[in-house]
Amino acid sequence: MAERSATHGRNVSREFLEERAKFVRLETVRLTKIAGAGHYSSTFSAAELLACLYYGQLRINPAQPDWADRDRFVLSKGHIAIGLYPILADLGYFDPKLLDDYTRLGSPFGDHPDMKKIPGCDFSSGSLGHGLSVCLGMALAARPQKRDFRVYCMLGDGELNEGQVWEAAMAAGHFGVQNLVAIVDANRLQIDGATADIMGVEPIHERFAAFGWDVQRIDGHDIDAVLGAFDTLPSGTTGRPQMIVADTIKGRGVQMMELSLNWHVGNLVGRDYDAVIEEIKAGLKPVAATEVRP
Amino acid sequence: MSNEEGAALSGLFTGISDLKESRSVKGTPASRLPAFVLGEELGDMADRDPRVIVMTADLASANRTTEFRDRHPERFFDFGIAEKNMITAASGMASAGMVPYAATFAAFCAILCTEQIRTDCAYTNLPVRVLGHHSGMSMGFYGTSHHALEDIAMMRTIAGLTVVCTTDANHLRAVLRSSLDHPGAMYIRMGRGRDPEVYAEVPDITIGRAIRLREGSDLTIIATGAQVHAALEAANTLVEDGIQTRVVDMHTIKPLDEAEIRAAAAETGAILTVEEHNIIGGLGSAVAEVLVECERVPFRRHGMPDEFALIGPPAGLYAHYRLDAPGVTAVARELLGRG
Numbered sequence: 001m002a003e004r005s006a007t008h009g010r011n012v013s014r015e016f017l018e019e020r021a022k023f024v025r026l027e028t029v030r031l032t033k034i035a036g037a038g039h040y041s042s043t044f045s046a047a048e049l050l051a052c053l054y055y056g057q058l059r060i061n062p063a064q065p066d067w068a069d070r071d072r073f074v075l076s077k078g079h080i081a082i083g084l085y086p087i088l089a090d091l092g093y094f095d096p097k098l099l100d101d102y103t104r105l106g107s108p109f110g111d112h113p114d115m116k117k118i119p120g121c122d123f124s125s126g127s128l129g130h131g132l133s134v135c136l137g138m139a140l141a142a143r144p145q146k147r148d149f150r151v152y153c154m155l156g157d158g159e160l161n162e163g164q165v166w167e168a169a170m171a172a173g174h175f176g177v178q179n180l181v182a183i184v185d186a187n188r189l190q191i192d193g194a195t196a197d198i199m200g201v202e203p204i205h206e207r208f209a210a211f212g213w214d215v216q217r218i219d220g221h222d223i224d225a226v227l228g229a230f231d232t233l234p235s236g237t238t239g240r241p242q243m244i245v246a247d248t249i250k251g252r253g254v255q256m257m258e259l260s261l262n263w264h265v266g267n268l269v270g271r272d273y274d275a276v277i278e279e280i281k282a283g284l285k286p287v288a289a290t291e292v293r294p
Numbered sequence: 295m296s297n298e299e300g301a302a303l304s305g306l307f308t309g310i311s312d313l314k315e316s317r318s319v320k321g322t323p324a325s326r327l328p329a330f331v332l333g334e335e336l337g338d339m340a341d342r343d344p345r346v347i348v349m350t351a352d353l354a355s356a357n358r359t360t361e362f363r364d365r366h367p368e369r370f371f372d373f374g375i376a377e378k379n380m381i382t383a384a385s386g387m388a389s390a391g392m393v394p395y396a397a398t399f400a401a402f403c404a405i406l407c408t409e410q411i412r413t414d415c416a417y418t419n420l421p422v423r424v425l426g427h428h429s430g431m432s433m434g435f436y437g438t439s440h441h442a443l444e445d446i447a448m449m450r451t452i453a454g455l456t457v458v459c460t461t462d463a464n465h466l467r468a469v470l471r472s473s474l475d476h477p478g479a480m481y482i483r484m485g486r487g488r489d490p491e492v493y494a495e496v497p498d499i500t501i502g503r504a505i506r507l508r509e510g511s512d513l514t515i516i517a518t519g520a521q522v523h524a525a526l527e528a529a530n531t532l533v534e535d536g537i538q539t540r541v542v543d544m545h546t547i548k549p550l551d552e553a554e555i556r557a558a559a560a561e562t563g564a565i566l567t568v569e570e571h572n573i574i575g576g577l578g579s580a581v582a583e584v585l586v587e588c589e590r591v592p593f594r595r596h597g598m599p600d601e602f603a604l605i606g607p608p609a610g611l612y613a614h615y616r617l618d619a620p621g622v623t624a625v626a627r628e629l630l631g632r633g
Binding site for chain 2: 068072074114115116122123124126127130133134135136137138139140141142143144145151163164167168170171174175
């Protein structure tokens with residue numbers, strides 16, 4: 001069995017992870033400009049989570065993307081692949097220059113990720129509700145192979161509307177798949193409005209607990225809290241599946257987008273583009289909105 | 295056939311093991327029927343290959359994967375009545391190095407889970423083997439909810455997905471063995487598990503290559519699945535009319551053996567396709583797509599008309615829709631103007 005320590009180590013500082021989250025947001029803005037449209041706000045809500053996972057937690061080796069003992073990460077909310085690609089490039093899975101043709105004809109990189117074309121992408125996604133089942137299968141596959149890798153799955157809170165999520169949640173509890181770690185980016189919005197208004201999913205933590213999961217609920221923009229949640233994950237493949245409900249703000253990091261329904265898909269141009277770049281570079285300001293805005 | 299016999303033959307009784315000693319179908323002993331070899335063959339494969347995983351969705355007793363479960367409990371997963379989760383989880387397993395065989399009624403894998411098969415198994419090009427048993431209308435009076443007369447059409451439009459229909463028990467064994475190292479995802483369509491014997495021994499098959507079972511110059515019947523048996527019986531009867539019939543087991547629907555179809559068009563006088571599937575989109579459509587680009591011959595697609603089946607036991611339905619040997623014989627005569 002492989003050592004359970006992140007390849008990139010937990011020696012990374014909070015400041016470094018904040019910088020990487022900033023990098024995710026900046027690249028999201030840059031790549032969206034290339035494509036002409038992109039998922040800004042649901043990527044921004046997950047920026048700290050993605051940074052903490054890839055730079056502080058996952059047991060991976062970019063020089064060996066198919067390493068059998070690696071931890072897996074499945075982006076079930078595949079529409080934020082735009083935030084994942086820059087991390088994979090930064091870690092060395094592929095040449096960052098490839099992203100300059102993001103979504104152009106023949107590019108490996110679409111709005112939703114394709115595992116066949118992208119080194120480091122553990123599974124294709126895009127159709128919401130599938131990822132937790134994928135991860136369940138991956139995590140179960142560790143047993144007959146006597147491996148101890150973990151499988152991390154990131155879902156959106158709106159995604160929890162999908163019935164298949166609950167089939168997988170039930171089965172994960174039933175099979176006692178302890179090496180399965182689900183993270184819900186609970187950013188409170190889905191396309192048509194507040195998740196609470198469109199199809200209520202709360203209390204997420206109680207629902208998963210009732211399905212047999214160990215559940216933590218944290219501030220998904222607080223890097224210390226995210227790393228702290230990772231630190232409490234148990235080792236071993238059998239026991240209880242692990243859920244981290246991360247309370248986040250959709251659009252976090254760009255105040256005009258925070259909890260705004262207007263920025264699920266968008267395209268910044270002209271002075272707006274330049275202003276947003278500057279705002280992200282300056283770092284997180286206090287949250288601009290506590291309620292959903294039209 | 296009585297309804298009781300129909301129920302028994304559909305293989306749903308969990309006490310089906312009692313049938314093993316007492317029933318035979320068209321001279322085929324029960325022990326040589328597909329229902330009784332699936333779990334055994336998969337178990338044998340798992341003995342030799344650590345990648346083999348078997349999954350089902352609360353139907354282990356109907357598809358007899360119970361035998362696999364008893365022999366390899368650590369590699370057997372019953373997902374309960376949650377087929378979409380099972381198919382997608384199979385893709386996750388496959389991505390982590392396993393070769394999962396996920397078995398349930400064709401209605402509940404191919405039809406219910408078409409998107410999971412497309413997006414998670416085929417698009418990813420992973421070695422998931424979806425086993426759709428009790429396909430067609432072999433569930434008889436359980437009705438349309440449990441029939442799969444559309445699955446070939448749905449599966450064969452999915453890019454990169456291999457689609458194979460099994461003919462009998464020995465053919466099922468051959469397909470399973472061939473599937474182990476076959477690239478990409480597969481949909482393996484099985485009948486009700488009580489399909490009469492066509493192959494006395496496990497045939498040497500190549501996925502994508504049809505099997506010519508009988509020579510003839512007047513007509514070619516291209517059949518798939520259990521209809522191959524009916525086609526052979528029909529061919530024997532047609533001899534009495536002076537009609538020499540070639541019979542082709544087109545077990546692989548995709549990739550299709552186009553050369554065998556062209557040969558039939560060039561060398562025999564007419565082509566009849568026979569399948570337990572809606573005539574829209576299945577084997578007949580696939581063959582027609584080839585024929586319109588080559589030599590024209592009298593051609594007819596025979597299968598389920600574009601309607602939902604009546605209620606009835608399987609044998610009654612096959613007779614009604616002319617998918618048994620007398621029915622296929624009659625349709626062949628019509629095609630050749632001898633009706």
